[in-house]
Amino acid sequence: xxxxVVTLAFSGVQAVRVDVQVQFTGGEQKFFLVGMGDKxxxxxxxxxxxxxxGMGLALPSRRIIANLAPADLPKEGSHYDLPIALAIMxxxxxxxxxxxxxxxxxxxxxxxxxxxxxxxxxPAAVAAGGMGLGLICPQACGxxxxxxxxxxxxxxxxxxxxxxxxxxxxVLSPPRAGEMVEAERxxxxxxxxxxxxxxxxxxxxAAGGHNLSFIGPPGSGKSMMAARLxxxxxxxxxxxxxxxxxxxxxxxxxxxxxxxxxRPFRSPHHSASMAALTGGGHRAKPGEVSxxxxxxxxxxxxxxxxxQALDSLRQPLETGEVVVARANAHVRYPARFQLVxxxxxxxxxxxxxxxxxxxxxxxxQTDYQGRISGPLMDRIDLQVEVPPVTPADxxxxxxxxxxxxxxxxxxxxxxxQAERGLQADRTAQVERTGPDVPRLNAQADGDFLEAICDxxxxxxxxxxxxxxxxxxxxxxxxxxxxxxxxxxxLEDAPSVRRIHVAEALVYRRIAPGASIGSTSADSAAWGAVxxx
Numbered sequence: 001x002x003x004x005v006v007t008l009a010f011s012g013v014q015a016v017r018v019d020v021q022v023q024f025t026g027g028e029q030k031f032f033l034v035g036m037g038d039k040x041x042x043x044x045x046x047x048x049x050x051x052x053x054g055m056g057l058a059l060p061s062r063r064i065i066a067n068l069a070p071a072d073l074p075k076e077g078s079h080y081d082l083p084i085a086l087a088i089m090x091x092x093x094x095x096x097x098x099x100x101x102x103x104x105x106x107x108x109x110x111x112x113x114x115x116x117x118x119x120x121x122x123p124a125a126v127a128a129g130g131m132g133l134g135l136i137c138p139q140a141c142g143x144x145x146x147x148x149x150x151x152x153x154x155x156x157x158x159x160x161x162x163x164x165x166x167x168x169x170x171v172l173s174p175p176r177a178g179e180m181v182e183a184e185r186x187x188x189x190x191x192x193x194x195x196x197x198x199x200x201x202x203x204x205x206a207a208g209g210h211n212l213s214f215i216g217p218p219g220s221g222k223s224m225m226a227a228r229l230x231x232x233x234x235x236x237x238x239x240x241x242x243x244x245x246x247x248x249x250x251x252x253x254x255x256x257x258x259x260x261x262x263r264p265f266r267s268p269h270h271s272a273s274m275a276a277l278t279g280g281g282h283r284a285k286p287g288e289v290s291x292x293x294x295x296x297x298x299x300x301x302x303x304x305x306x307x308q309a310l311d312s313l314r315q316p317l318e319t320g321e322v323v324v325a326r327a328n329a330h331v332r333y334p335a336r337f338q339l340v341x342x343x344x345x346x347x348x349x350x351x352x353x354x355x356x357x358x359x360x361x362x363x364x365q366t367d368y369q370g371r372i373s374g375p376l377m378d379r380i381d382l383q384v385e386v387p388p389v390t391p392a393d394x395x396x397x398x399x400x401x402x403x404x405x406x407x408x409x410x411x412x413x414x415x416x417q418a419e420r421g422l423q424a425d426r427t428a429q430v431e432r433t434g435p436d437v438p439r440l441n442a443q444a445d446g447d448f449l450e451a452i453c454d455x456x457x458x459x460x461x462x463x464x465x466x467x468x469x470x471x472x473x474x475x476x477x478x479x480x481x482x483x484x485x486x487x488x489x490l491e492d493a494p495s496v497r498r499i500h501v502a503e504a505l506v507y508r509r510i511a512p513g514a515s516i517g518s519t520s521a522d523s524a525a526w527g528a529v530x531x532x
Contacts, residue, residue: 003091006104006133007068007083008124009075012286012332013246015120015127017104019069020080022087027063033084035068037075038283044078048085050111055160060092074328076283079118082107082136085159099166103154104128105136113159119252121145122245125153136162142175143257144249147242178257186231187224190402194393195221201384201507203406205338206232207413208486209442210479211317211379213302213341216386218349222342225386226298227265229340231403232410233296235261240294243334247293251286264295264337270304278312284324284331289316292337302343303371310376313339317379320443338442339380345369381442381479382507413489417441424448441486445478453481454495462498466505480504 002023008015018035031045052059066084068075083105089095106124107115121141125148128135134152137145142155155175156162164170192199198214202225205212214222236244245259268276268288279287288297299305316322320336346364358364377383421439444452455463467477483504484496493500 001091003087003097003100005083005087005090005100006128006131007080007106008104008127009073010077010120010123010250011329012284013123013243013250013334014332015123016073017127017131018073018075018080020083020087021067021069022084022091023065023067024060024091025063025065029059029061029063031059031064031066033066033068035066035071035075036073037068037080038077040078041068041075041080044081044084044109047078047081047109047111048088051081051085051109051113051159052088054111055113055158057089057094059088064088077118077120078108079106079120079124081109082115082138085109086136086162089159089163094163095166102133103136104131104133107136107138107141109159115139115156115158115162117141120250122147122249122254125151126242126246139175141257143178144254146175146177146257147245147259175257178254178259181258181260183230183235183260183262186403187228188402189225189228189231189406190398192221192225192228193396193399194389195225195386198225198384198386199406201382202229203232203410204483204486204490204507205229205340205382206406206410207490208381208417208482209338209440210381210483210486211339211341211442212382212384213343213377213380214384214386215343215345217344217388220386220388222386223298223300226300226340226342228403229296229298230263230265232407233263234407234411234414236263236294244294247286247290247334251291253291264292265298266292266295267298267300270299270301272305272309274306274309274312277309278316278322278335279324279331279333284326284329286333287322289313289322289335289337290333293334295337297337297339299339299341302341303368307371307373310371311373314373314376314379317376336443341380343369343372378473378475379479381483384507409490412492413486414440416489416492420452424451441482441489444482444485449478449481449485453485455481455501456495456497458498459484459496459501462501462505466501470505470508472508476508480508483507 005020007018007020009018033042033045049059086100086105090097090100106118106121108118110116115138117138117140121137121144125135125145129148129151134154135145136154136156139155139157142153145153153175154172156172161170161172165172189199201212206229216222241259241261244264245254248254266288275281277288279285279290316335317339322333322335324331346358346368348358348364350358417440463480466472472480484500487500487503488496
């Protein structure tokens with residue numbers, strides 16, 4: 001006798017079909033589980049045995065072989081418990097043999113027969129729907145799986161409930177999708193007194209999706225302003241919500257099936273390892289860069305992170321994805337995020353000028369900021385100096401404009417970018433088959449970037465002089481163009497003019513090999529901007 005049940009294996013956020021094949025043969029009663037499973041999979045035998053005993057059902061007195069095919073595909077996790085148990089029950093005749101046709105199953109079993117929650121239910125439901133199958137899952141995961149759209153979902157609290165459902169003595173109702181919860185209240189930008197240049201840079205970064213760094217002494221408001229960035233960003237689109245939620249589902253971060261259109265804001269501690277940032281570990285879990293997909297990754301005290309961990313961000317910042325390489329597999333996770341960093345000018349935090357200046361400047365600054373590689377800093381579009389807040393600033397009344405006003409300008413600028421991208425696709429007669437992700441200036445490149453910038457003579461001449469004087473790399477040239485286009489979008493300007501390029505150059509103040517806040521790099525950039 002034999003039976004077959006479909007389940008799924010995860011590779012990143014993608015789910016791959018796995019067939020659970022169970023066969024009963026003669027001989028001594030033994031339970032063999034094969035198919036390249038990890039420790040959690042091999043322990044399924046005891047959980048299935050205990051769940052059967054808990055519901056008053058004994059395994060047959062025969063040799064049982066459960067094969068997870070394809071056998072050369074690595075399988076990890078406890079969600080194979082339920083399909084193995086269902087296949088055994090179908091082979092025993094407890095469930096009608098044809099009842100499981102058209103269904104895939106995921107779930108972990110408790111020793112009393114209950115079906116407990118597992119991670120990755122949402123991508124499993126999406127994959128099952130793509131195969132034309134329904135999904136059997138734990139009752140606790142039903143609200144999450146129901147977000148998969150047209151996929152049939154059967155959410156059961158226990159093995160007994162499933163048996164009764166398939167035998168027709170009990171009907172399990174389809175679960176309803178979880179709530180769409182409101183985002184947590186974000187602090188208002190009106191709380192920040194002074195720092196007008198930094199707030200301007202924050203608005204530009206939000207409008208174009210640009211990477212941003214704040215450089216200044218402790219207490220100048222760097223973290224305070226970074227925490228207010230989510231309030232400037234528009235909510236996730238439908239496809240962005242699905243992409244982001246699938247990553248969070250694999251990481252086990254969706255509670256009670258509740259989703260939110262708020263963009264992710266991740267802020268790991270500076271002790272985070274490379275695997276914690278980019279993903280990895282025993283089961284190749286998504287890292288912070290993937291959990292921040294379609295949102296913001298905030299790295300406070302940037303130089304305190306490990307050099308290897310920081311340099312691991314360079315590839316995802318360019319490609320929008322991260323690949324965790326294993327000896328037997330490559331796991332791919334989306335990682336299109338906006339990097340915001342905060343750092344002190346030196347270890348003592350005071351810098352090399354002004355009241356309370358560091359007595360070891362400029363050596364202290366050079367050594368401290370030298371922990372950040374030049375290629376990583378070259379990928380940061382806006383590098384903003386944040387001076388100390390003065391008593392005069394603190395005595396001022398709250399600013400007239402806050403988060404709501406800045407967010408309205410950001411939304412208008414992003415709308416222009418999205419419309420421009422659609423117009424470019426129509427002009428090129430390109431049919432967009434991918435997700436409805438707005439095309440932001442931070443991702444523009446090639447002929448599309450040149451077309452949307454439309455630099456006039458003075459603007460192009462200024463950019464060329466700045467490249468020669470400040471040592472802009474090829475990447476720096478492209479990123480300056482993107483930044484200038486965003487500044488123009490905030491003004492609703494049809495083309496990029498000299499003034500837009502000038503402001504973009506001021507934000508990109510670092511020449512390759514120069515330290516952050518280097519006076520030579522600053523003077524080169526300022527000289528190019530001020531030149532007629």
